[in-house]
Amino acid sequence: MRKLQIIAEPGRQEVTTVCEFDAPTERVFKVCTDPALIPKWWGPSAYTTTVDKMEPHTGGSWRFVQKDADGNEFAFRGVYHSIDADNLQTVSTFEFEGMPGHVLMETVTYEEYDGKTTMRSTSVFQTVADRDGMMQTGMEDGAQESMDRLTALL
């Protein structure tokens, strides 16, 4: 599995992750925006992920529920500011329902070179403290595992 690159400079309120896939952009974009495939790659494999709602179009909403082995549930939700298949860019919001009011905005781009896709995700947080808090939740391991699962799926 390819190593996910994570960029989080001290004192900034953003995190960027960069990952490369051996597949054309259209395919990666399609897989990432397909509600039926979310449970197969989104989040760590130790959790089951259920898509409560996913409307992958500009103005749509989404809500995913993760369940651990003990049955504890963790829900996440947001809205799609834009899903732009022509320009291969999505902009959406993200909130963990366990920390209401703390929201981030994620911009994802897909660039193709030589049949491979570089997927770049930049999340901006309301504060540096929120960004640092997210980094401390084990977000790096979680993101790496999601990308590994996505690679296997592609």
Add this chain to the structure above:
Amino acid sequence: MRKLQIIAEPGRQEVTTVCEFDAPTERVFKVCTDPALIPKWWGPSAYTTTVDKMEPHTGGSWRFVQKDADGNEFAFRGVYHSIDADNLQTVSTFEFEGMPGHVLMETVTYEEYDGKTTMRSTSVFQTVADRDGMMQTGMEDGAQESMDRLTALL
């Protein structure tokens, strides 16, 4: 008219504006989220503002069109991640259609003290360059005029 406070530290990708109104929070919140009142205060008075769409609830979308004296149109749009009347907080996205793909996320809170309301808006941008670009568009004057118009309306 009360001076709007604008905080934009160098090198950061956020802008915070703070304004105080002689009205209780419920009233300020209600006025700010009322589609019928947007044309009366949103943006500079030299422009006419038309609400093309405004669904002021969690998951809703909005789109406003400004027209100048020469008939030039400028459109803005976004989605409401959350409109939380209980906690007096809204989180929404904002995009000037003339610069597609450049999106900011705005968090607005309303705090009451002694019958007065402090409205605080923090916008986070995708990049520092986007934030600096917005500051150079005359955003300060525009924001001040919106707040003056809102004060008069309240």
